[in-house]
Amino acid sequence: MKINIKEMDEFLVELLSEVGKSLLVDSKKDKSVGTKSSRIDLVTNFDKSTEKWLVGKIKEKYTDATIFSEEGYGDVVKDMSGLVFFVDPIDGTMNFVKRRDDFASMIGVYLDGKPFLGAIIDVIKQEIYHGGPDYGIFRNKEKVISPKNQSLPEGLVDISWPMVVADRFNSQAVVQKSSGLRIYGSAGIIFEHLIFGREVLYMSYLAPWDLAAGRVLCESLGLKVSTIDDSPVNMLKSQVVIVGTEKVVSEVLKTVKK
Structure with missing residues (x-):
């Protein structure tokens, strides 16, 4: 499958930029909060609405892709063939609810089972970390260098x-x-x-x-x-x-x- 890496990376950054702006405002609002597997596994109305919007945008752009998402708006993914998106609308929902700090939104993209592109937005900082093995990794537009191999x-x-x-x-x-x-x-x-x-x-x-x-x-x-x-x-x-x-x-x- 031939994919324009730069175009997809820019698409992911655009999506998370929109999500980041919304969640920054949403974090200060009253929330409808429920639980999933336990009392410390929370889900909010914003987890669901954010994921629904992201899945819709991805499906619109990449019609042949399958989507593995946390809140169930994606597909039933049985194998890693083709283009697979992983969507986490709010990572750190407990922080989103209790602290209104230290939470993120994430999209990972895999092509035939191999890591292809990833994007994470630190919502409070409004910084997006994105890229992939064949493209490079960036903080917004600044290239990130490999960290030291510490013990x-x-x-x-x-x-x-x-x-x-x-x-x-x-x-x-x-x-x-x-x-x-x-x-x-x-x-x-x-x-x-x-x-x-x-x-x-x-x-x-x-x-x-x-x-x-x-x-x-x-x-x-x-x-x-x-x-x-x-x-x-x-x-x-x-x-x-x-x-x-x-x-x-x-x-x-x-x-x-x-």
Whole structure:
């Protein structure tokens, strides 16, 4: 399938620019809030309306694409053939509701199973991180360079709080070897930190839409994305994922196996 990368990247940036402006206003409004899998898995009327709008725009532009989306307005995606979009309308809904800060919107694009383009908007900053392996990675229009390949003791780590509290996968040992633990509650915000070297590790249980855009950006900049057992990443299922520098992921994989 022949795709104009520049045109698609500009399309993603345009979409998230519109979404970012809307969500910045919406974050200050009263919200209709519900729960999904648990009391800490929230969904709002703005998650649904944002996703519905994004899916509609993508379908209008790329009629042959399939869309894997969080709130169910996309398609039933059974395989990764062709052009597949992953849509996360509001990443960090708890932050959106409780803090009105540290939340993002994300779109990841895969072509025949391979990372192609990704875009994340940090809504509060109104900054869009976008691009892909054959295009380069950008913060708005500024090109992003690869972060330094730091080791675990050199950097801060972000691990999901339930994982740390329960000490799943020896996560507390990972924290103790690092420079310290940070928890933000939004994969999109953490991917932003990773690509700029502000943190060296992210370990969490992620759904496909949580991971898709960030994986494209991180791998394009030389960071490593791995499952907890170092098996191939399956973009059609939720899984525990480790993202970080080459040195850190290698060290963490040894720690979690102990």
